[in-house]
Amino acid sequence: MTPRPPVEISPPDISAYQDGGTGVPWFIALDSGRQGPHVLLTALVHGNEPCGAIALDALMKARLRPAAGKVTLGFVNVAAYARFDPADPCRTRFLDQDMNRLWDSAVLEGKSRSRELDRARQIRPIVNEADMLLDLHSMQQDATSLILAGRHEKGLDLARRVGTPETVVRDDGHLTGRRLRDYGRFGDSEEDAAALLVECGQHWSVRAAETALETALAFLLRTGAIDRVPAGLRPLAEPRPQRVVDVTHTVTTATDRFTFAADFRGLEVMERAGAPIGRDGAHPILAPHDGCVIIMPCHNVRKGQTAVRLGRFVEADGVGDGAE
CATH class of the missing domain: 3.40.630.10 (Zn peptidases)
Structure with a gap:
């Protein structure tokens, strides 16, 4: 745990x-x-x-x-x-x-x-x-x-x-x-x-x-719902460039014995397909493609829950540069 x-x-x-x-x-x-x-x-x-x-x-x-x-x-x-x-x-x-x-x-x-x-x-x-x-x-x-x-x-x-x-x-x-x-x-x-x-x-x-x-x-x-930050609250900083991750796979657990191969916290990139991500009971979970991004890993999960999403950084017009 x-x-x-x-x-x-x-x-x-x-x-x-x-x-x-x-x-x-x-x-x-x-x-x-x-x-x-x-x-x-x-x-x-x-x-x-x-x-x-x-x-x-x-x-x-x-x-x-x-x-x-x-x-x-x-x-x-x-x-x-x-x-x-x-x-x-x-x-x-x-x-x-x-x-x-x-x-x-x-x-x-x-x-x-x-x-x-x-x-x-x-x-x-x-x-x-x-x-x-x-x-x-x-x-x-x-x-x-x-x-x-x-x-x-x-x-x-x-x-x-x-x-x-x-x-x-x-x-x-x-x-x-x-x-x-x-x-x-x-x-x-x-x-x-x-x-x-x-x-x-x-x-x-x-x-x-x-x-x-x-x-x-x-x-x-x-969204135009308000026209100023209410008095007493901290002014907003200028937004920074965003980056986009496209989810390619969602791992839903088949057992109560899901474990990760490392202490993933999120947004780690597995550079090569086949890299170990975890095990669901006896079944290995491997990176499905190069540049596989770990998204919202949940380390204490039961059968039928989402353990992690897997994706890749993508380019989008005006949003980030697609790089980690």
């Missing part, structure tokens, strides 16, 4: 946001009264990832006001978050099932019940209304922050527009279920609605909380 990183941050008290004027508890509506898109920022899809909650709390305390359209801030899996314990921080990712694998119409409209499904059904009308979504997450490893932009060009376009973090991952999600960022119009190439999922850093690090707030502000400013 990989040692658990320390809990460096204090999860905020979000009780003041239970009644946010949307009719959905812990979703807060901020309406400019002017024409413009509906921008949705979500945190706590996983109850043990407090960086997004810290960011949304900071925005509320800074008296965020949209310049155009409507901004909604949403704390998603509040029931799991309420049980967060710094002494056992891995335990409250969810209560019954992973809330970021439920966002398929057939699942949401089916007969199954769980606390996460009930909550997803409750917030679904707000998600349906949103034109742009930023879903704030964090990672198991202390690794470089990532934008997960999905597979369609509109996701990459939105990532370019926001400009931070610097590494953009184009991917198809998970075999085990659809993420919030891939739901409905966000995952439809024929629709304009677009979404980003941002992995801000290690779950309980100060850096993840700082990245979550910086990314939220960049998203709001560069």
Whole structure:
């Protein structure tokens, strides 16, 4: 087992946001009264990832006001978050099932019940209304922050527009279920609605909380939802050139005995095809091609979970140079 990183941050008290004027508890509506898109920022899809909650709390305390359209801030899996314990921080990712694998119409409209499904059904009308979504997450490893932009060009376009973090991952999600960022119009190439999922850093690090707030502000400013950083918050730095990783393979575990060949943290490059990446029980996992990039390795996984994504750096007009 990989040692658990320390809990460096204090999860905020979000009780003041239970009644946010949307009719959905812990979703807060901020309406400019002017024409413009509906921008949705979500945190706590996983109850043990407090960086997004810290960011949304900071925005509320800074008296965020949209310049155009409507901004909604949403704390998603509040029931799991309420049980967060710094002494056992891995335990409250969810209560019954992973809330970021439920966002398929057939699942949401089916007969199954769980606390996460009930909550997803409750917030679904707000998600349906949103034109742009930023879903704030964090990672198991202390690794470089990532934008997960999905597979369609509109996701990459939105990532370019926001400009931070610097590494953009184009991917198809998970075999085990659809993420919030891939739901409905966000995952439809024929629709304009677009979404980003941002992995801000290690779950309980100060850096993840700082990245979550910086990314939220960049998203709001560069989509035109606000016209200035609220007073009291740190001004944004100029965006740096981005680089794009295209996911070519997703490794979903077939056993409970997955191990890596090295202490991968993410964005390592295996120069040659066939280089050892890990083992799934007795089955070797090898680099499928030259220049294979390790993306979001998860060192403590069970059967049926995503252990790692594999990809390659690619060139994209105006985004990075395709090099490590």
